[in-house]
Amino acid sequence: MTAWTADHIPDQRGRVAVVTGANSGLGLVTATELARHGARVVLAVRDTAAGREAARRIGGETEVRELDLASLASVRAFAAKLVADHPRIDLLVNNAGAVLLGPRRTSADGFELHLATNLLGHFALTGLLLESLAAARQARVVSLSSLTHRTARLDFADLMYERNYRGSAAYGRSKLAATVFGVELDRRLRAAGSPVVSVLAHPGLTRTNLTPRAWAHRGRAGRAVAWLGLLTTQSVQQGALPQLHAATAPGVRGGQFFGPARLWETWGPVAEARLGRGAADPATGKRLWAAAEELTGVSYPGR
Template sequence: MTGWTADRIPDQHGRIAVVTGANSGLGLVTATELARHGAHVVLAVRNTDAGEEAARRIGGDVEVRELDLASLGSVRAFAAGLAADHPAIDLLVNNAGVVLLGPRRTSVDGFELQLGTNMLGHFALTGLLLDKLAAAREARVVNLSSITHKNAHLDFDDLMFERNYRAAPAYGRSKLATTIFGVELDRRLRAAGSPIVSTLAHPGLTHTNLTPRAWEHRGRFGQLIAWVGLLATQSVEQGALPQLRAATEPGLRGGQFFGPSVLWETRGPVTDARLSREAADPSVGKQLWAAAEELTGISYL
């Protein structure tokens, strides 16, 4: 395939990069490329044994730290430890995610697990690290979206999906919330005159341990995507390119969103991706932000 490749990543020496979920899949590829280009990479992982194995595979200047995004206590402890050891953070890649099958499950804090992990945990983490990001010269936050966000809708009367729960729509809602968070973060950073840049990316349909689950039980649309996926699914190395571009390309403006360019953004060279109407709606962004502040107890911007 042609287009943007990891070879275009500029020198990352002297930069501190935090990648959540860095022990496998997209996170592992992202951490590997950042380290290969000279960054000091923090592998923020729930399973530190898996993180240490990933660190051995990556080589370079990496460290492993425990982070369970499904626990606000863990998020606070991680952020405090990281802040104590690093005066500034140049890059935060909010990559980690969970996809569920079967019955509804909740996080340590009682959130629907997919929303709690994929969006609320990252919302809290970003807020707790914001001062350290602001201390860097050209800091950037990348949030990982999904094409599933395009067919999702947030119900603010039932944000935790306690009524008529279905795992796959709940995943779509969690990725819509993550996308809205990244867009609203950009709005608020700009309004505050912050030098931090918020960007977004999605991997299309990529061979990871999460992708097949995201389309389970989605009716005819999900079956269509599954059949398309047999032809369209791309390697994890290709799938990681949108977030690597969002993380490293010089001169990006806040709010830029990258994804694959072929077959309804399922695969192919990296290009500008399209937000759903709901994801781009400032009123929805404001409402979700207020809900996230209340749920996590963390207010910023």
């Protein structure tokens, strides 16, 4: 069977796609390919100058909008303006992520920064855009997971990781939370009879700008680890294929999870991925959803 590539993406003309963190890494590749196939792509970025440079490189129909996922005020402002301009949204790719292996940091709202960016910002954004997504004919929400979600554990007594903080563990927890969100969103959309489809993807081990940035605080040793990672991982173009497949391939079903096929899903062509046991538990999904609603103040329509 021929490996799926970006050339297999169907015609996206007439579709509006929102990609968070679209000015670099996986988000930039995703936005580029969607625009190349005709979509109007909204680059939702924290740094609008970098976003404008990315839009210049991408070409096609693109627009740059400011979005800081670590600020709920920014998420609400972004969503309100976007919905006013685009009452129908066909695709939301929750791509942006934080990888911070230094000391514990918090968001503008006082949340642990990994959880704020990788879960709560996207939870709020998706909920605020859900009516516009439901107005589209075949809308999809793609949540970006990570291999780290399989070994992580959520601690509902300490969601903000205030005790015994470790950056790598906080990142893993946040990606597990993002994965649980994508799975639980699928359950709720199905139960509500919504036309919106929630799917998930992970990039395996991929070279992005986040790797050297995450290890920068470790000095020379950290830089050595980062550059070793750059030499042993797949390209960002290859790493973006699972989320592009989830976003565009015909026949994708709600709740499916895509990633690389080879070497414990670290690299290779796109295939269905293995969901960690902790991510698939309905009780965990229900509990995390309730916590996210309380923390963000966002309740999804149709409840």
